[in-house]
Amino acid sequence: MxxxxxxxxxxxxxxxxxxxxxxxxxxxxxxxxxxxxxxxxxxxxxxxxxxxxxxxxxxxxxxxxxxxxxxxxxxxxxxxxxxxxxxxxxxxxxxxxxxxxxxxxxxxxxxxxxxxxxxxxxxxxxxxxxxxxxxxxxxxxxxxxxxxxxxxxxxxxxGRVPVDAVSEEQDEELVAAWDEEEAFALSELRRILAELPAPERPVRELRAAAARLREVLTRPGYPGNVLRACAGYEGEPLPADDEELWLSVTAGIAGPISDLPEENDRLEVFSDLDHELSHEDAVLAALCAIHHADWLAAVAALARRGPGVLASPERIARLIAESEDIDVDLDEPEDLEAAETLFSSVTPLWACLGIVDRTEVLTPLGRWGLPKALERAWSHSSDG
Known part of the structure; x- marks a missing residue:
């Protein structure tokens, strides 16, 4: 030198x-x-x-x-x-x-x-x-x-303000990377589904699940408020069609559309950095933290195994780690524990929708609707 x-x-x-x-x-x-x-x-x-x-x-x-x-x-x-x-x-x-x-x-x-x-x-x-x-x-x-x-x-x-210009560019890069990841996950999901026999639409189960869902969505508090936020149904009339309602809410779990309504007491909580998140906010945060690859691995594995397979958070974490469809790095015990924790926020919502039963076993409705809902959640940007 x-x-x-x-x-x-x-x-x-x-x-x-x-x-x-x-x-x-x-x-x-x-x-x-x-x-x-x-x-x-x-x-x-x-x-x-x-x-x-x-x-x-x-x-x-x-x-x-x-x-x-x-x-x-x-x-x-x-x-x-x-x-x-x-x-x-x-x-x-x-x-x-x-x-x-x-x-x-x-x-x-x-x-x-x-x-x-x-x-x-x-x-x-x-x-x-x-x-x-x-x-x-x-x-x-x-x-x-x-x-x-x-x-x-x-x-x-x-006229450009440096801090804003750099931050805006970073935001655009993050959105572009997210869209690219989502488009790849969608193409892989469609490839996997094309290899599997199409399940029969469970008409009675869907009708019953939609009726229960309509009741849940009208009630204050959890889980109705979280499901409304997931589907973006705050202050809007619910779809009359059962399948449209059920799929939109299920898709929202994989890709929440909005946050919980901002109320004065919630704003005060957020301003207190030492205050713990409410249960509802923690659930939404967990849903947003699940990666495309984890959703793809979990739903593909459940679709391959069909109704009757255990879909508990622990089992889902293991299915993701052992995925035949996508390489997900869950080799360490703490990685498995993290995935299990995130999906602990998912399975209770799935139970409300009839995707899993009381014993956390996948239902025929879940096998039919989960892949459709995931495809719907990921199609908004690529299909317009």
Missing amino acids: DLDFVCVHAGRPASGLTRRDVARALLAVPSGVALVALPDLRRALMAAGNPLSPPFWESAKATLGAIESGVATVGDVQRWMESTGTEPLLLTRGFFVWPEEDERGPVGREMFARLVAYLEERVTAGEIDPDALARGDEAARERYTGIQESWLSSPLPD
């Missing part, structure tokens, strides 16, 4: 290198190599007329030494990078977090580069003191934090 390496790594001539440029280059090689190269690199930069400062070199030696001895934490290294004066804070006071470097989209990369350039201007103007940051001066750190917070929340000349 030498000065040429640093210049190439930073994409700048030696005279224009910043503390951040040098720090990033030092971290790009093994710490032992960087420590050995440090004295020569310092001399070379002095000869190039860009000596940086003694506090920077001292902090570099201390940080690289801690890395080499195995006592430096990720946070220690990040804070050292930030003490260069031009490294954006990983976490701001407003809880904004930059995406990892290899996970930033075009907007994220642009805004990050803009902030680095802005911080370089502030260092040149004397508004940021990297030497004070390197010495751990808390007042300097506070000013450094405030400068970044202000820039992130202020409109650029084109």
Whole structure:
């Protein structure tokens, strides 16, 4: 490692290198190599007329030494990078977090580069003191934090607010990834169902289950409020058709459409971070936490085995782990326990719909309707 390496790594001539440029280059090689190269690199930069400062070199030696001895934490290294004066804070006071470097989209990369350039201007103007940051001066750190917070929340000349622009791009990426995962799960579900004989529609069971469901949905509290939220039926008339009603509610369990109504007392609970979630909120949170792959593995396994198979949370977790249709990583006991816990919120709702009986055994109605409902839940984005 030498000065040429640093210049190439930073994409700048030696005279224009910043503390951040040098720090990033030092971290790009093994710490032992960087420590050995440090004295020569310092001399070379002095000869190039860009000596940086003694506090920077001292902090570099201390940080690289801690890395080499195995006592430096990720946070220690990040804070050292930030003490260069031009490294954006990983976490701001407003809880904004930059995406990892290899996970930033075009907007994220642009805004990050803009902030680095802005911080370089502030260092040149004397508004940021990297030497004070390197010495751990808390007042300097506070000013450094405030400068970044202000820039992130202020409109650029084109009107974009950096923190909003980056967050919106992340949201779009998450939605795109979710849609892609859902489309794949839907195609796999349809492939699996095409290999199985179509079950007969259980007319009497469906009629009876729909009648019970209509009663449940009119009652206050659990489970009616959760099932209404799952299907998005708050304040709307229920479908007259039994099959439409039953399938929409069953599909909503795999993909809840709305949250519980926001009432004043519930808002007060959410504002209290130490307060535990209500049972209904915990159930909805569990439903939303189940991955597409887990739903696919569970429903496919139940469809293959047919009525009479045990569909308890414990059994469903095992069926997912042993899935013939999709590779789900549930190798560790804690993974199985987590899946069992999530599906503990599902099976009581299935019982309300007649999908499982009182002993948590799959019914003919469940075998007929579960695959249809899952396909319905995943078809809204791909089929329009």
